[in-house]
Amino acid sequence: MTPRISVVKTLHTLALIGTLCAPVALTAQLAPNSQSLLSSDASFRVNDIAIIGNQRIEQNTILSYLGIRAGLPFNRYDIDRGLKALFATGFFADIKMKPVTDRNGGAVLQVQVTENPIINRIELEGNRRISDDDLRKEVDLAARSIFTRPKVEATTQRLLQIYRRSGRYQAKIDPKVIVLDNNRVNLVFEIEEGKETRVTNIDFVGNEIFTDSHLRDTIQTTEERWWSPFSSDEKYDPDRVAFDKELLRRYYVSQGYADFQVKSSIAEITPNGEDFYLTYTVDEGERYTFGTITVDDTLSKDAELTSQVTTLAGETYNADEIETTIDNIVQRMGDKGFAFVDVKPDFGRNYATRTIDLTYKVNMGPRVYVERININGNSRTLDEVLRREFRLAEGDAYSTSKLARSEQRLKNLGFFQNVQVSQAQGSSPDQTVINVDVQEQSTGEISLGAGFSSTDGALAEFGIKESNLLGRGQELRLNALLAAERQQFDIGFTEKNFPTTLVWPLLGMPPFVF
Numbered sequence: 001m002t003p004r005i006s007v008v009k010t011l012h013t014l015a016l017i018g019t020l021c022a023p024v025a026l027t028a029q030l031a032p033n034s035q036s037l038l039s040s041d042a043s044f045r046v047n048d049i050a051i052i053g054n055q056r057i058e059q060n061t062i063l064s065y066l067g068i069r070a071g072l073p074f075n076r077y078d079i080d081r082g083l084k085a086l087f088a089t090g091f092f093a094d095i096k097m098k099p100v101t102d103r104n105g106g107a108v109l110q111v112q113v114t115e116n117p118i119i120n121r122i123e124l125e126g127n128r129r130i131s132d133d134d135l136r137k138e139v140d141l142a143a144r145s146i147f148t149r150p151k152v153e154a155t156t157q158r159l160l161q162i163y164r165r166s167g168r169y170q171a172k173i174d175p176k177v178i179v180l181d182n183n184r185v186n187l188v189f190e191i192e193e194g195k196e197t198r199v200t201n202i203d204f205v206g207n208e209i210f211t212d213s214h215l216r217d218t219i220q221t222t223e224e225r226w227w228s229p230f231s232s233d234e235k236y237d238p239d240r241v242a243f244d245k246e247l248l249r250r251y252y253v254s255q256g257y258a259d260f261q262v263k264s265s266i267a268e269i270t271p272n273g274e275d276f277y278l279t280y281t282v283d284e285g286e287r288y289t290f291g292t293i294t295v296d297d298t299l300s301k302d303a304e305l306t307s308q309v310t311t312l313a314g315e316t317y318n319a320d321e322i323e324t325t326i327d328n329i330v331q332r333m334g335d336k337g338f339a340f341v342d343v344k345p346d347f348g349r350n351y352a353t354r355t356i357d358l359t360y361k362v363n364m365g366p367r368v369y370v371e372r373i374n375i376n377g378n379s380r381t382l383d384e385v386l387r388r389e390f391r392l393a394e395g396d397a398y399s400t401s402k403l404a405r406s407e408q409r410l411k412n413l414g415f416f417q418n419v420q421v422s423q424a425q426g427s428s429p430d431q432t433v434i435n436v437d438v439q440e441q442s443t444g445e446i447s448l449g450a451g452f453s454s455t456d457g458a459l460a461e462f463g464i465k466e467s468n469l470l471g472r473g474q475e476l477r478l479n480a481l482l483a484a485e486r487q488q489f490d491i492g493f494t495e496k497n498f499p500t501t502l503v504w505p506l507l508g509m510p511p512f513v514f
Contacts, residue, residue, distance in 0.1 A: 043073035046099065047106035053113045055183060057091050062113065065089060070109075090148050091115060117147045120184040126191035130162060138162055147177070147185050156189070163193065167235025170194025170273050198224040198234045200275040206263070206282045209255075218251045219244035221278065236276040241265055245280070252284065253319040258349070258356060259285030288317040291348070291355035295329075297362040305362070308332050317356055329362060334400025337367040368398040371431035377438040378471075381415055385473040386436065388497055389413065398432055410438070415468050417441040443468040457484030473497060 048070045051059045066082040068074045079097065086095055094114040102108050121143055124132050138158040141151055152175050163171035171194045178186040202223055204212045216223070221240050222233045233240075245262045252260035263281040270277070290313050295305050308328035311321045326343045333341040341364045348357035373394055375386050389409040391402040407421040418439040426433050449461035465477040473496050481488040 043075045045073045045107075046070055046109040048102065048108045050100075050108050050110045051113065052110065053115070055115055056118075057113070057115060062086065062111065066111065068109065086113070090146055115183060117179070117183045117185045119143055119145050119147050119187055120180055121186045123186065123188045124191065125188060127193060129168070129193050130166065135159055135162060141187065147187065152177075152187065159189065159191070165237055165239065167196045167198065167232075167237065168194050169197040169236065169269065169276075195274060197236055197269070197274060197276060199236050199278055200224045200270075202278045202280075204280050204282060207284060209257070209284055209287075215248065215251075215280075219247050224275075236267060236278075238267070241267065241278065248280065248282065250319070253317070256287040256289065256316040256318065257285050258288050258317055258319075259283075261285070286351075286354050288349070288354050288356050290315050290317055291350065291353075291357040293358050295360045295362065296346075305329055305332060309360070311358060322358070325360065329360060331400050333362070333364060334398065334403075337369075337397040337399065338364045366430045368426075368430055368432045370394050370396050370398055371426035371433055373434045373436065375436045375438070378440060380440055381438075381468060381471045381473070385413075385415075385468075385471065385497075386410060386438070392434070403434065410436070413473070415440060415443055415473070453483065456486055459483035 049063065049066075049068060051062050054062060063069075065085045067085065068078055068082055083095060083097075086092055092113050093116045096112040098110050098112075100108050100110045119141060122136075122139060122141060124135055127135060138161075139155050140158070141147075141155055156173050156175050159173050160171060163169075172192040174190045174192075176188045176190060178188065180186060199221055200223060202212075202216055202219075202221065204215050207215060220233055221237075221244050224234045245265055248262055249260060261283045263283055264279075265281075266279045268277045268279070269275070290311050293309060293311055293313050295309065297305050308325060308331075310325050310328070311318070322345055326345070329343050330341050341362065344361045344363070346359040346361055348359075349355075350357070370392050371394065373387065373390065373392075375383050378386060390406040391409075392399065392406060403421065403423075407419060410416065410419045410421075416438040418437075420437045422435050422437075424433045424435060425431075443466060445463075445465045445467075447461070447463040450459070451461075452458050460482050461480070462482075463477070463479040465475065467475050469476045475492075475494040475496065477490075477492045479490040
């Protein structure tokens with residue numbers, strides 16, 4: 001549905017209202033005596049080009065897009081090309097061209113332009129379920145930008161998509177333009193959110209092995225039930241339907257149905273526009289078992305790779321077990337120093353016996369060493385605090401398990417809201433670069449308390465703790481207890497990375513490093 005753009009007149013700017021409401025045509029109005037010239041391929045020239053009607057756009061800018069020069073020949077193709085270039089800028093709502101005669105009798109090409117207005121303000125009205133901030137993220141317009149009808153229509157459609165993703169297919173959005181002086185407009189999106197459109201029925205066609213109720217438990221979308229009025233899974237969402245198709249596929253291939261397909265997924269809305277019916281048409285196919293299982297590892301010659309295989313001959317085909325085996329092989333090769341390992345399963349399907357022979361082809365590069373560890377995002381925490389948690393150092397042989405352990409140790413610090421560890425190719429094939437991206441979070445705590453004691457009377461307690469003092473990973477805490485009869489203060493300092501190799505000899509014990 002194409003949104004209707006309404007225009008509200010607040011001042012005597014009738015010409016502008018006509019421009020906004022009328023459809024824009026890429027045509028030039030020309031004097032009758034020039035129509036014969038422009039209807040043919042003949043060229044003609046003018047002594048001057050006069051630009052009128054422009055307020056913000058410089059004359060030289062218009063001439064540069066027009067591409068026609070005074071004193072040089074041009075034809076109707078040049079005019080058409082120039083008009084398209086001017087309209088493509090988005091600066092103009094209308095352009096009219098006509099030849100006129102100057103005082104000396106010379107030919108002048110007059111170009112009259114009507115500039116698109118400037119948006120003074122954008123308002124959202126009527127939205128209660130979705131906040132202004134969430135809606136404005138989809139508004140591809142801003143104050144002091146140029147108003148154009150296509151941009152408003154595109155923005156309206158994006159706003160409607162937000163409501164449809166939230167289950168409100170009855171939502172309506174009416175963009176209105178309020179005309180101001182100085183070729184400015186206010187843009188108001190009037191929103192009628194409507195009721196939530198929920199899924200009331202989910203059917204499956206073509207399933208014989210598993211019942212409809214069993215498959216409904218497999219997917220995320222659920223039918224509307226009176227006992228779950230606040231469930232978001234009952235709302236119709238096209239993205240969730242696509243995800244449900246993938247869930248169905250994963251479930252079937254994990255049960256041995258390697259040829260399973262979702263032929264179609266149809267969503268029908270009821271005539272009153274309040275409910276959806278979902279219908280999935282599936283082709284289950286035949287059930288397969290694993291045939292011969294082999295590992296093709298011609299490079300590393302690792303005899304223990306076979307022990308990493310969880311898919312066994314004779315068992316029901318299971319795609320999840322294939323992924324588990326691939327992860328196990330990658331983990332094993334990563335611990336041996338092969339950072340970039342590619343394991344591809346090669347299938348050999350036998351339709352007669354309903355078996356699938358499987359070969360894990362292991363492709364890898366040379367042994368890899370850590371060339372560099374890059375740490376990004378720690379504006380407060382010192383690099384050394386993060387590096388000491390790494391079980392790998394620059395120059396060490398790469399190890400997948402050590403890298404995973406290092407990432408977990410960084411998360412356990414409690415200094416970061418998010419930790420992401422990735423790797424990239426180094427300066428040579430046997431070098432890898434480890435990139436650590438962290439997002440810091442607040443590490444300070446304040447506690448307040450009050451009470452009454454029969455011995456001390458009224459009391460108040462105050463505590464403050466910083467777990468990452470000055471970004472060094474040190475902890476400093478202060479607690480104060482103030483009562484009518486006594487005062488108690490507790491100050492503590494913890495160095496979490498105290499060099500234990502120095503402590504143990506002082507205690508008369510052999511050095512030991514945790």
